Amino acid sequence: MAIHERSLVEPERILRKERLVIDGxxxxxxxxxxxxxxxxxxxxxxxxxxxVAQPEGKTIVNCYQCSYCTASCPVHNYxxxxxxxxxxxxxxxxxxxxxxxxxxxxxxxxxxxxxCTHRCPKGVLVEEVLKAILRVMAKRGLIEEYPSKKFDKFxxxxxYEYGRIEDGELLFGWIEKQGYKVVKDPVxxxxxxxxxxxxxxLKQLAVKPIKNLNIDxxxxxxxxxxxxxxxxxxxxxxxxxxxxMEEEGVFTH
Amino acid sequence: xxxxxxxxxxPMGGIGKRVAYYPGCSLEGAARxxxxxxxxxxxxxxxxxxxxxxxxxxxxxxxxNVTFWGTMLLNARNMxxxxxxxxxxxxxxxxxxxxxxxxxxxxxxxxxxxxxRVNELLKEGGVDPLDExxxxxxxxxxxxxxxxxxxxxxxxxxxxxxxxxxxxxGCLYTRPHYYARTYSHTGGQDxxxxxxxxxxxxxxxxxxxxxxxxxxxxxxxxxxxPMHTQCCGGPHSLSDEQVSEKFVMMIxxxxxxxxADIIATECPLCHASLEMYRHRLMMKGVPDVDVPAAYFxxxxxxxxxxxAGDVKLKDNLSDPIPVLKRLGLV
Numbered sequence: 376m377a378i379h380e381r382s383l384v385e386p387e388r389i390l391r392k393e394r395l396v397i398d399g400x401x402x403x404x405x406x407x408x409x410x411x412x413x414x415x416x417x418x419x420x421x422x423x424x425x426x427v428a429q430p431e432g433k434t435i436v437n438c439y440q441c442s443y444c445t446a447s448c449p450v451h452n453y454x455x456x457x458x459x460x461x462x463x464x465x466x467x468x469x470x471x472x473x474x475x476x477x478x479x480x481x482x483x484x485x486x487x488x489x490x491c492t493h494r495c496p497k498g499v500l501v502e503e504v505l506k507a508i509l510r511v512m513a514k515r516g517l518i519e520e521y522p523s524k525k526f527d528k529f530x531x532x533x534x535y536e537y538g539r540i541e542d543g544e545l546l547f548g549w550i551e552k553q554g555y556k557v558v559k560d561p562v563x564x565x566x567x568x569x570x571x572x573x574x575x576x577l578k579q580l581a582v583k584p585i586k587n588l589n590i591d592x593x594x595x596x597x598x599x600x601x602x603x604x605x606x607x608x609x610x611x612x613x614x615x616x617x618x619x620m621e622e623e624g625v626f627t628h
Numbered sequence: 629x630x631x632x633x634x635x636x637x638x639p640m641g642g643i644g645k646r647v648a649y650y651p652g653c654s655l656e657g658a659a660r661x662x663x664x665x666x667x668x669x670x671x672x673x674x675x676x677x678x679x680x681x682x683x684x685x686x687x688x689x690x691x692x693n694v695t696f697w698g699t700m701l702l703n704a705r706n707m708x709x710x711x712x713x714x715x716x717x718x719x720x721x722x723x724x725x726x727x728x729x730x731x732x733x734x735x736x737x738x739x740x741x742x743x744x745r746v747n748e749l750l751k752e753g754g755v756d757p758l759d760e761x762x763x764x765x766x767x768x769x770x771x772x773x774x775x776x777x778x779x780x781x782x783x784x785x786x787x788x789x790x791x792x793x794x795x796x797x798g799c800l801y802t803r804p805h806y807y808a809r810t811y812s813h814t815g816g817q818d819x820x821x822x823x824x825x826x827x828x829x830x831x832x833x834x835x836x837x838x839x840x841x842x843x844x845x846x847x848x849x850x851x852x853x854p855m856h857t858q859c860c861g862g863p864h865s866l867s868d869e870q871v872s873e874k875f876v877m878m879i880x881x882x883x884x885x886x887x888a889d890i891i892a893t894e895c896p897l898c899h900a901s902l903e904m905y906r907h908r909l910m911m912k913g914v915p916d917v918d919v920p921a922a923y924f925x926x927x928x929x930x931x932x933x934x935x936a937g938d939v940k941l942k943d944n945l946s947d948p949i950p951v952l953k954r955l956g957l958v
Binding site: 429430431449450453454484486487488489490492493498500502506509510522523524525526527528530531534538539540541542543545546549575576579580583584587589592595596599604606607608609611612614615616618619620622623625 | 653654656657658659660682683684685687688689690691692693694695696697698701702705735739742749752753754755799800802803804805806811813823832858859861862863864866867868870871872874875878900903904907908911940942943945947
């Protein structure tokens with residue numbers, strides 16, 4: 376039996392009575408709270424096997440549900456207590472995929488701070504395991520496209536294309552993907568940072584180096600935006616990257 | 629069935645005065661100030677950085693969520709470049725880069741299949757296969773161990789007198805210990821297979837190397853636990869704005885309320901995240917978030933007698949110059 380934090384019980388399953396008489400015995404007071412049993416319709420052990428089969432997921436077998444990871448997790452502690460790494464591992468092991476699916480809206484929130492992995496006394500690479508669980512969920516269509524996955528893909532595309540990333544492109548490319556209107560110059564199709572419908576904070580930050588007359592910084596970044604930094608001889612290596620990604624079924628470039 | 633962790637024993641003894649320097653993409657773009665000031669500090673401390681020619685992105689915290697093998701390859705390529713330049717030690721100034729390289733190190737060490745396959749793929753991609761796996765260190769660890777506070781004190785020409793600093797280490801400098809080798813496991817049966825702390829590694833939960841170096845340069849450190857290793861939002865800085873904003877708010881407010889004039893950082897991503905959300909929080913009128921941020925190497929550079937222009941203080945969007953001017957440091 377796993378540890379059951381109160382937050383894991385759905386409110387509609389908690390029954391509280393002011394007065395309760397069972398078989399003629401008045402049990403009002405301490406014994407007035409009842410948790411209704413839940414019905415598990417189905418479980419799927421192949422889910423767990425799929426997680427274990429991944430290189431990052433295999434340490435899930437070591438977990439003994441001590442909850443050290445959840446106690447350390449900043450997302451659990453400061454953001455949403457429904458984000459509960461221990462519980463996700465528990466559900467994945469039992470193959471309760473519809474329970475996992477219910478938590479799909481918070482499961483992607485991991486900020487990869489690795490407190491969980493660091494403190495795990497059993498050598499479970501918790502962060503990696505959670506990402507492996509997410510990946511299996513995505514593969515099975517149990518979770519919709521979530522923001523960080525979009526960003527990860529976008530990042531991977533830039534790395535795949537050039538071998539290196541460039542901050543300006545990453546920032547404005549992402550802003551554009553968010554639906555903001557980014558003005559581009561007509562010739563080179565590069566974004567103009569302080570124009571158009573970009574968020575106000577970004578405009579103000581982009582203007583700062585100009586206000587400060589930080590000319591060499593501006594020139595450097597302009598150069599990088601025009602001529603994206605590249606790794607030499609990248610094309611041959613790119614083919615290998617493409618090959619392994621196609622094998623994993625994640626190549627979408 | 630438990631998975632045994634067959635990590636090799638961490639290297640004992642020093643790191644070496646001349647190492648392969650993996651700056652990472654960010655340091656050649658928006659975080660130029662960190663690169664410039666790092667080189668200044670290394671020069672002053674008598675250490676030599678050998679620039680890793682033609683490196684590629686380490687994949688940061690993002691590509692590993694997309695592809696396992698791709699991320700292994702990206703990092704193995706950089707390791708191979710370091711070997712080609714004759715190094716068995718790589719130093720990275722970015723938490724994300726050092727994490728990625730150490731993560732690759734972990735999987736290459738513990739899983740023979742990964743090592744063999746990666747080597748085959750490297751050959752296919754036209755890169756030399758790995759004859760040995762180089763160790764990766766964060767640059768702060770290197771500065772502390774190869775130079776140390778005494779050397780910093782000796783080099784300091786203009787002590788950072790009166791400057792109250794909150795030292796922000798971020799997540800991945802000491803975490804997770806399986807990769808960063810900052811903690812020795814006790815218990816378990818196989819003495820040989822246990823993860824061990826590297827001799828030069830910082831304390832895992834209470835890191836102090838940056839504090840020690842800045843104190844030697846004359847600064848005063850303010851109490852900053854537990855926010856010194858609290859996440860800034862990291863890889864979700866752009867994709868999950870609500871959580872990142874809350875985390876940065878906690879970090880900045882703790883620094884301010886503990887009396888800090890400035891936050892010293894050691895990772896370009898943390899730095900960018902702090903500066904970006906600082907501006908956004910200030911626009912919203914949130915109290916106590918106006919502490920500026922500077923790289924610890926910039927502060928050391930100033931203590932060594934360099935000017936604000938030399939360490940590119942103007943690049944910092946949070947504008948630390950007024951604070952330093954008030955104390956007569958720039």
